[in-house]
Amino acid sequence: MKDFGYERVHDVSGAVALLGADPDARYLGGGTNLVDLMKTGVERPTRLVDVRELPLDSVESTEDGGLRIGATVTNSDLAAHPEVRRRYPALAQAVLAGASGQLRNMATVGGNLLQRTRCGYFTDVTKPCNKREPGSGCPAVEGEHHNHAILGATEHCVATHPSDMGVALAAFDAVIGYETAEGPGELPLADFYLPVGDTPHLETALPSGALITGVTLPPAPVAAASRYRKVRERASYAFAIGSIAAALDVRDGVVREVRLAYGAVASRPWRAHAAERALTGGPASAEAFAAAADAELAAASPLPRNGYKVTLLRNLTVAVLTELTEEAAR
Structure with missing residues (x-):
């Protein structure tokens, strides 16, 4: 591992100033992704700026x-957090589905958002x-790609x-707050992650040196009836091979509002807008749920060994939306 400096900061402006003076420095939260990549030589920062003691560790209701x-x-x-579990249960479920208990105790919200889109070729x-x-x-295009992207990828990267x-944050229209030397800013999560294009090394739209300060979830009554479902290759700690965050408002058998986002299918969390449009105002039935998934997945371009994800996401969509419909009828 390359030698690096370390500084702990206690105010946001001080943290931003340190990275402004050293563009090869990195912010350190829990370090559960960054430190691993430093050990393998993928990341080689000159300095780590420890932000764990910044006053950014609360969950608060907005007006x-x-x-x-x-x-x-x-x-x-x-x-x-009780308000997360009550108002956005799919978010709580998604967090609990990730990593292990030990890693969740260390990992931070900001760090989770900034973990690298990656595969085995990236880390080797x-x-x-x-x-x-x-x-x-x-090399993944012709090599090992069974858990790679089926949506939004290009020949330049399929991680x-x-x-x-x-x-879950994508399903609920989260907004990312950040701080730079010029002042605060915001990015909707929909704009936070950049498309792969021909520059897959550029992953987010954050300005250089920006520090994520928080995430805002807009009010979303539909989110109270939400669920996150993750499929993985083993029951214990593992990345998803497909996942879904869904929220549904059904009245008299008609879909009044629906939120859908998919995971493990693209270089970023994938908001299923086509499926949402297909469902809104229509019947809450297994046939409609399947047709909506097909509308979204029509854009999929699977590789030779990951086409199973199309069927997997279709089945997940039908299963989770059916469960939410049945719960609403109770």
């Missing part, structure tokens, strides 16, 4: 009925990878974003 979540809130505390410095070395190629939390 309009939403929630504001500080960037240094741990995943464990987020999942256990002996292999080419356009994310790690732009222009070197994407998937690993966050479970991000999928």
